[in-house]
Amino acid sequence: MAIEIKITLNEGLYLKEPQESALGRNIIRHSILMIDEFGFEAFTFKKLARVINSTEASIYRYFENKHLLLLYLVNWYWEWVHTLIAINTMNISDPNKRLKIIIRSLVSASEDNPGVEFVNESILHSIVISEGGKAYHTKDVDDENSKGFFMSYKNLANTVSKVISEINPKFKYPYALATNLFEMTNNHIYFAKHLPRLTDISVKENDLNEVEKMLNYFTDKLLK
Template structure:
């Protein structure tokens, strides 16, 4: 029996909850497709309206601008990864095994299927890899942070930092390592695909196992007592 998953996000990201209507879900689905295909800079509400056979005005009833739409999508992904980690570590006691599962979740979240037909996890993962930093590397980051727009990301890294501290209570930088593991999981894939001189890994047949191995290597070295 399939179970539909509803990802709850900060209400400040949207004017009207898109997940609650057919048109809104259509916007999410096709915005992911367009951004993944053409890039965030080339993406416009005009193009989205044409894609879903609607109007720009209807899209503006859901999202104030395309930046907030990108933030919505990236937040959805952060929450999805957190959900995967929670489910996959639910009955795991050993912190080292927990951390290994977390790292696997970072690099393989796009392979999972949450039974949400309007979100293509693989394409959304590509967006997070290539466009994700644009969601928070902005002039308005402090203002948006005060509104809680990055709470999902902070909750994700906090939960990971706690596991890191369980592995090695004396490690001084659990938050920094948690954040870097997540960012490295995405940046390493991007570099391997586009700037191979910036990384030592290669993606054979689009498999990310080498990224996972690299992250495990770093954590084992850093957290070794």
């Protein structure tokens, strides 16, 4: 039984649905690879066009600018994690177990999970770790927020906060704990790799076990 994943994103993020054409899928596939390789600031539509044997103008038919493309990718990521969490917690009634599965999904969603052919989820996670914050740290946050460009992230926060409240209905900060789990996951993977003195954990050869343990330790203590 193969599970088909179809990701649906806010229509304002793109000018033309990239999933529905070979060029569009190529834009997604290679923008992920290139942003990961060169970083978001060095990434340009012109360079991407060269790599996929197309033109700058053609890419502009799909995305208004590179910021919206990043937003598209980041939303994709959170939407995908949300879908996986939904699948993996489907038949589990114990909220404690569900939160553990959520944490595992946040840390290593890309391992052994069904994905989409033209998206390398593991590299996409790298991008979200390194560049994700730039998606919402912009002068246009309020405007973009009103258009629903952060919905995927907010929906996931909502889902996770409900599980938290189920575990401990008296806990006063379910949303803060949820978003903190997201931010902490990605921050500490980044710290372990680049700024190890900012964390206590280490990540050897992409073994994210220590991150997962730390997040479980934090939530257990907080929700007791």
